[in-house]
Amino acid sequence: MIPNQWYAVLESKQVKKGQLIGVVRLGEKLVFWRIQNGDVHCTLDKCIHRGAQLSKGKVINHRLECPFHGFQYDKTGEVKVIPARGKNAIVEHYFKQRAYITREMGGLIFIYWGKWPEDEGKLPAVPMFEELLNKDFKYYTKIDHWNVHYSLVIENQLDVVHLPFVHSRTIGRGYRTLVHGPGIRECQGDDGLIEIQVQPFNVKDDGITIPLKYSEIPDNLKTYLYFRFPNIWMNRISNSTIIFIAFSPIDEENTLLYLRFYLKSSIPLLGAIIGRVGARGNLLIAGQDKRVVITQHPLKSVYKMQGQKLIQGDRPIVEYRRIRQKLIENYLEKRNEVK
Ligand code: FES
Ligand SMILES: [Fe+2]
Structure with a gap:
């Protein structure tokens, strides 16, 4: 598998609003979740805290919550809330799981399988016909x-x-x-x-x-x-x-x-x-x-x-x-x- 390309990985209807799905794609265990505005996000399906599977968690507003101790991830894979520290406590940037940029086109979900780019505008076009x-x-x-x-x-x-x-x-x-x-x-x-x-x-x-x-x-x-x-x-x-x-x-x-x-x-x-x-x-x-x-x-x-x-x-x-x-x-x- 060649990095830094858009891969079609799922059909849109496989990820319903407010729900998540764990799948293996490109040799990695991934979790996809769809928030209420319809956007789909994707991170590795493993919590950085103590390794629980994130796809067993749930979608809370625009975040993904781990089922074990409630760490909440945003679309870039950063943990934004660690409940045990208090919901308003600042979380250090190294609390971060790998995430992939996603796009939807023609009823398919694509991921840009590579590092999260500094400038999303510079990504190549999504290769749909x-x-x-x-x-x-x-x-x-x-x-x-x-x-x-x-x-x-x-x-x-x-x-x-x-x-x-x-x-x-x-x-x-x-x-x-x-x-x-x-x-x-x-x-x-x-x-x-x-x-x-x-x-x-x-x-x-x-x-x-x-x-x-x-x-x-x-x-x-x-x-x-x-x-x-x-x-x-x-x-x-x-x-x-x-x-x-x-x-x-x-x-x-x-x-x-x-x-x-x-x-x-x-x-x-x-x-x-x-x-x-x-x-x-x-x-x-x-x-x-x-x-x-x-x-x-x-x-x-x-x-x-x-x-x-x-x-x-x-x-x-x-x-x-x-x-x-x-x-x-x-x-x-x-x-x-x-x-
Ligand atoms: S293993 Fe995910 S919050 Fe602890
Ligand atoms: Fe054939």
Whole structure:
């Protein structure tokens, strides 16, 4: 997991007003709590006093209260009240747990997994796909747990070569095993957003056709796979139908997928039925992928992986690994500068 990025970690509805939830994300035990004005906050799920789990406590106004001796934490992780000393006693700054900045967008909770910055205004943009914020879209979610590092799930979603094999009876029907390109674009915005866009172009193999190179892929080919670092992806099926996945990292060997089926429909009831069927379809297709991905070795994406012989069609995966490696190096460089 690479620090100093926004990770989608939960669905908004998992954290209700005045309530808290303890989860493992990015290899850490975290507690999320939502205060009355709707803001969500996040700290490590461990009291700095004597180690009780904060997620067993409660939300008091805008603070989180430990269930053991009532220490009260604010959103930055600072203890503001130690009841045994008197509620108005000053608390020293070192009474502080690690906290993460959170944002909500499109019904997802993101955390900036890094040090609390001095200037919140300088943080990169939250990497949500803007078109999914359109109120005309309704979405239907299924959650699926995979026993692999989130990077491998992402690689699978960028893999155009597997379609006719893993999904021979569903989205890969038609035995289109010959892989042109695929077309690929990379977009890096000034706001820190990094996106890989893929144009799949698989055809039936007639025994004569030679796969086109990336540069030969026609410009007007539909782009429908989009991945935004570090952990969201969408498949734009049409202007009114989109499949979206947030790959929420639990730890080095576990990932939670928030699979959403987005639909714009002018007939609400019919839309709800199609949406539910679509969400179930997402889960079915993800199950086909999971069956194979969990058998891969190693269960984590690494740049220049030993023992793997990649082919032209794997280029989106190579690009993913390359950018991921770059982000790791950037982080390490900055960390050394700070030291
Ligand atoms: S362990 Fe949390 S207040 Fe004592
Ligand atoms: Fe797949």
